[in-house]
Each structure stands twice: as C-alpha cells, then as structure tokens.
Amino acid sequence: MPAIFLDKDGTLIENVPNNVDPQLIEMKIGAIEGLQILSKAGYKLIVITNQSGVARDYFPESALVGVEARLNEILEKADLSLDGFYYCPHHPNGVISEYAIACECRKPKPGLILRAASEQNIDLANSWFIGDNLSDVEAGHT
Numbered sequence: 001m002p003a004i005f006l007d008k009d010g011t012l013i014e015n016v017p018n019n020v021d022p023q024l025i026e027m028k029i030g031a032i033e034g035l036q037i038l039s040k041a042g043y044k045l046i047v048i049t050n051q052s053g054v055a056r057d058y059f060p061e062s063a064l065v066g067v068e069a070r071l072n073e074i075l076e077k078a079d080l081s082l083d084g085f086y087y088c089p090h091h092p093n094g095v096i097s098e099y100a101i102a103c104e105c106r107k108p109k110p111g112l113i114l115r116a117a118s119e120q121n122i123d124l125a126n127s128w129f130i131g132d133n134l135s136d137v138e139a140g141h142t
Helices: 031-040 063-076 111-120 134-141
Strands: 003-006 044-050 084-088 128-130
Touching: 003 111, 031 044, 031 063, 044 111, 063 084, 084 111, 111 134, 128 134
Parallel strands: 003 044, 003 128, 044 084
Antiparallel strands: none
C-alpha cells in the first residue's frame, strides 16, 4: 500500500517552535482538504517529524502523546485519521544523555520512513513525502 509521509510543523500544522500544547495546534490552510484527497486516492497518511525539543529538555517525550491525540481529534472531524505518527526525539547536541545521540531516525536520514514501511507494509516506490524544508526532501528521496 502506498503512503504519504507528512512533516508535522510547518506542513500539516502551523509552525509554533517546540509547541506541545494541544490547544495551540492549528492546521495549515488547505491541509484538511489535501489530506481528504490523498486519503480518497488510497494513500496511508503518516506523520514523520523531528522533535529535538525532547533531547534539548524543552518538553518531555510524553508530551507528544497529547500532540498526536489532538491531531487525530482534529482529523476525525473531517472523517480522516492518521495511519501513523513517528517522531525522532534525538539531537546530537541535546542535554538529556539518552536522547543526545546521532541516530538513524532524525531527518534527513530515512530511519522513521523505513520503520513505518516495515511496520505497515508500505510500498515506498509509490509513496511520497510532503514537507517544508530540505531535510524532508532528502529523507523522502533517500
């Protein structure tokens, strides 16, 4: 099955740096309509996002549960749902040692895409990545 991999901040939702407050999450203009078209075309909808705020101690990893729940709540109102929400909590310059690593899941590396593909039987050759910066493009290309 093909998928659309979606960057979260600045692509799916308005970019509010290091925001994990579910009440501040607002969809980008046109995002819902675009997702409806992609879903009806048979694509899985999967978020792939770097969340270095965990490694930098801006917020706990557990805060991302509320972010995912809020996204699903918003999408449910439009008869949509995410097929996956994958995030990288790492950053080599982080201050929390368990997250302060160079990993394979931080975009532009394709680790999260490959993990999602393996877990959900995704046809990568017929999938796309939609993002707002070069690390998204490179991750999708790789």
